[in-house]
Amino acid sequence: MNKTVIKTETEINFMRESGRLLSKVFAMLDDFICEGITTLDIDSKVESYIVNELKARPASKGQYGYQYSLNSSLNDVVCHGVPNDRHILKAKDILNIDITLEKNGYISDSSKMYTFSATSAEAKRLVKTTYEAMWEGIKVVKPKATLGDIGHAIQKHAESAGYSIVREYCGHGIGKEMHEEPQVLHYGKPHSGFVLEAGMTFTIEPMINQGSKKIKTKKDGWTVVTRDKKLSAQWEHTILVTQTGYEVLTLREDEILL
Template sequence: MSISLKSKNDIEKMKIAGNYAAKVLEYLEDFVQVGISTEEIDNLAYKYITEELKCIPANVGYNDYPKTLCTSINDVICHGIPSDKEILKDGDIVNIDITVIVDGWHGDTSKMFLIGKSKPHVKRLVDITRECMFKGIEVCKPGAFTGDIGYAIQTHAEKNHYSVVKNYCGHGIGKIYHEDPQITHFGNKGEGIKLEEGMVFTIEPMINLGSHKTKLLKDGWTVVTEDGKLSAQWEHTIAITEQGYEILTLREEEK
């Protein structure tokens, strides 16, 4: 698949989609607490997206995925499926990943939520993972390489004694949900694909407390750490601009 470069007008439309995705996470903030099920959170998101934002939840039916959100708790790295049997408990961490479609364009983002009181080492993993994402974003500009992004993320994670998941990566996005380029969260400077103005892709590092090794569960979606230790993830969609980059999925708290 060749890389699709977006025009400035395309990117403005993607910024609208990204803003809507960010709004979903902002809306859910008050509900993601001890005692709620991930199924209830998913239902709230679906209703908000379809009735308030009046746009399309991209995950529903995508490759037969059954829900609006991915909700990945504790040792779940990514693609956790919401369930009425999953009740958030004090001390849990959960990544909520949402993609919406607005006028044919995708907006894709995720954020970590700390449930109740978190132990210091748990909060540290979540905070360092967010820093990893921004370290990757900050090197983006025309002429840089995808390997520069991976190198920045991997260096910061490993410096803090964490490991980087290597089986799953960021991706190009636009009118197609997943397209080239693939954005790995490990790598070497100067390697990979050279970044050009008009590229739009996600940066979504998955950082583990223990080993980087993963295991896919029988549902065909849920990915967990092989050693059962915690994992965290954050995600933004970014566009490469003439001057550097623009984050298309910023929440109000980040502006």
């Protein structure tokens, strides 16, 4: 990775635009994702919408040799689930869709959880707690706060609800490159680690497990699953550190700013 990049106002405006467009992708998906379709259907829809409607680029496609426009992580998949036509979405599923979008050379990154008509109360609680934990991390972002402050806020909220934090994957700086410095851990100690500065842009994307934090990667080399086969959830936003706090560059219309 490169050293941490402080964005100029021009670069921040480019980041705002890519984030705004990415929020439109999720708004489109809210009316598309349903029981009975496959994750490959979702991938095809997203690629067409980004390229043809938004005149942008799905940044994940081709990155590190990846062939698809998004990650689709079902049930016990922690992250990096590969779209396929084998699993038809079912009433009890939970699904994470993780999308990166590039416009004018700048990348935004966000993910959202989807539940269905028979998703259990226990699964919905995991999904809700993970969303809340992400926001607990976001709300401490400001100049002179530390990465440890972010991680601690997320960890405290998740673990107090009885869940575990995945350690092996983290948020990351983002801009012209999908992965820049710093690495943003979702656990940590207050007042420790890298000190935040205005102009930094990075993702906060906690992966929270229903059971053990232990994970493994499947033979395809991409798909990461829980070792105990219990459920995992993730939410993600791209964040800008402002002079006084934070701005969520990928905020969706369906969200209330907490």
